[in-house]
Amino acid sequence: MGPTTPGGSYTIDTLVTGCQIWVRVPISDTDSEDRKADILSIRTINPDNDYMQVDVDEPTKDFYLHFVNFNKRLDTWLNAKHVLLDREVTWPKPQKDTQSTPSTPKATSTPKNANNASLLRKAATKAGKLANGQKKRKLDAPMGTPGAAPATPITPAPPSTQAKDAGGMSSDEDADGEADTEPDVGTPLAKPNQQPSSTFSKEEEIEKLRTSGSMTQNPHEVARVKNLNKVSIGAHEVEAWYFSPYPLEYAHIPTLFICEFCLGYYASPKQLERHRHKCTLVHPPGNEIYRHENISFFEIDGRKQKSWCRHLCLLSKLFLDHKTLYYDVDPFLYYIMTQKDETGFHLVGYFSKEKESAEAYNVACILTLPQFQRMGYGKLLIEFSYELTKREGKLGSPEKPLSDLGLLGYRAYWGETILGLLMSMGDEDISIDEIAQKTAINHADVMYTLQSLSLIKNFKGQHILALNDSIIENYERAAKKQRRRIDPSKLVWKPPVFTREQLRFGW
Template structure:
């Protein structure tokens, strides 16, 4: 084994950051500079540089801010009078140097096994893994990553048959920070699929292209929307100023003439599923991912523009999509949706949930959450959303859980314990416990028994919320309007179509 290089830095000490004055020509990806943002100078990392109309454009991420604020900026907004931070040198070069030193070490011959080849002896002496365990695995993983980027290009037309598919799109959660912190490992195909399904990371090693928002603007109905995150739409859309999305069939086009020609022929006026709920305000449609693959894939691509913690895979078969829409004389307009596994081993009642940005801050998110728990009550199960939640999703669920639990306690119709609260609200005991702890409503007696306490602060907050609801009006889901029975699926329709 080759000796390790001596390090004069104490263990755990971060590497020193190299700073200095830079010119515009010296800026590159990875450099951190101060950028003018809303009249203030904020530190931002340059993720990508492009030349448009002969002028450089910089895609930057502001430190300590959500990725949805990432944007393309002009060179004039970068403060070159202040020092910039240069990116740390790449570590693989250091590993190669260490490996080259190890190659010089004399090989050791095992007298018990003299028939080994010289190549095997040299590999052992240098510490280099054999081809069977090293070189083939990374190339296999890289090939899978490239396939994912290719298969995410959805084509218009008839829904493909199951035997024509390799991968389908699935909304699965992702903790980006956790994915970055995970060490690189080698996986079999089955292990990799399971890891991606449960962790939701777009690839095992997040591609740099996924850090850059690839769509500038989206027109959907009468709204023009600025996307927040990367979504694997066809690569041709990178150069267009506007992507046109049909608000009924969710097909997407890069040219307005193509979109207008499609609109003149499109006959769909509502999500392609069964309407299972209708009141004076909204309707809910249940859509089977196996029956409407193309529409559900388009929905997943659209939602990825606004969900950083979700990953798309081309298998929507194991999922049901519950889409909420408002109605007018032109049709049913998609407001938001949540997806749900047909058979969840963990008992999740929501896999992915989204209110489109043009309808946010209007109470639709609460209706989506309330409807998901109404389905759980009809099924006779306790439900919980798939973790981890996005930042906005966590805020929405916390507000809903707080309102439901406080109202149940104020009504006084059930016992003030965690199990009864969960049964009455179709919430899991973990979610009830999390809410009570977050509101500081849980006390413990000398006998180590928990007691639920309604504090004055919680009561005052709920009263203020009720006063606002009287002024603005409160909308809620009416259980008696739900025309739905829990669906029963065959084993084939619940599995992944791989």
């Protein structure tokens, strides 16, 4: 961080991205808390947006903040009225100007003005694209084709001319049309007759997120800023945790309204109400393979129900930081857990798995919606995934890396399952391989669990499994708690078999 100045020496308009400020965060209707936060992004509220709740008495500027020493999922947009101007502010570290050397041509010396540097980069980029286009046209023209003009060298115009020719949105503007105020660090200026190796464009990056489905092109620049505050699904209103590539017109609205059956998204409750009069779905569009009490599981082929599965992935990306695919759903099967009542089957959580996994993963992505967390549904999802693995006669493991909450859930399930098996075996000998075969947990996860519980001991030159009194007491205490379990007799399912033609995706 850069220098720190005392309170009262700055205004809202002087704050920039990268500053560390103090804000008063509302905890409830009556309570609030002062927190230190980093400014990750700044936006100006458009009062003409029909879906934005604009108070005429509030400043028209919002800050996207990461609270220091808090989890990333608590990052949020706050209005400028919450900034404590009487507290100190830490400014971003100033950038060092690169001085030109005598051997450096004058045209490539670093301008002192950042805007000139940006214009020069754009000029070089456009010149390179034009040159590549000429070469491509020359190569594409058949040999001896009359009228095929020879490629001529392209001389870049001065920066001012190039800036006028570019038109539209510049490469340094984000999807909201706001200029990126962050200086480019460590990006060398390209020579006028040379195309830069890479030029980052937030507009192009967000377009990639919406079309290619990958969240990993440049997560530091785009995916770090949450674009939705809340989502309303069914009778629940939930705060979003992370960025999700919903269409741009839905970004920055106070609440996104989602149909709990078809997962379509709408900007206002009136639009959702009109949709519900037409929507005929009352359960996920797949085969029901399990029903016990009020819990049901549906199996959905991503190739057959692309639209529904893409909507599901958009929704889940709001709560998963590591999810990387939402558009390419063909290679996956989705297993949806629902809760049944008189109005239909309501989405509780889901997991997906590859139709053909080279790494023998039995779960690619798993999520319990936040409104149903801490109710035992996470373990139920994990247990169901291993029940399917047992039916397949295989060993399974979730795809890595796991999210923080996913890792906690799997650790708890592995420990409870393996301890339950060891307790039921009594004094009988059992090997690591036998534990894996009986639980369908692969050997690496079994070893990890045994080591984390300190169950592996060295006795007379051999490794043995030893349960101490504290572990037994903790297990018996947990076993007394009543929780939902999967009843294998209620599962009506055979492992699907796909032909080579059915496994050919993207054609």
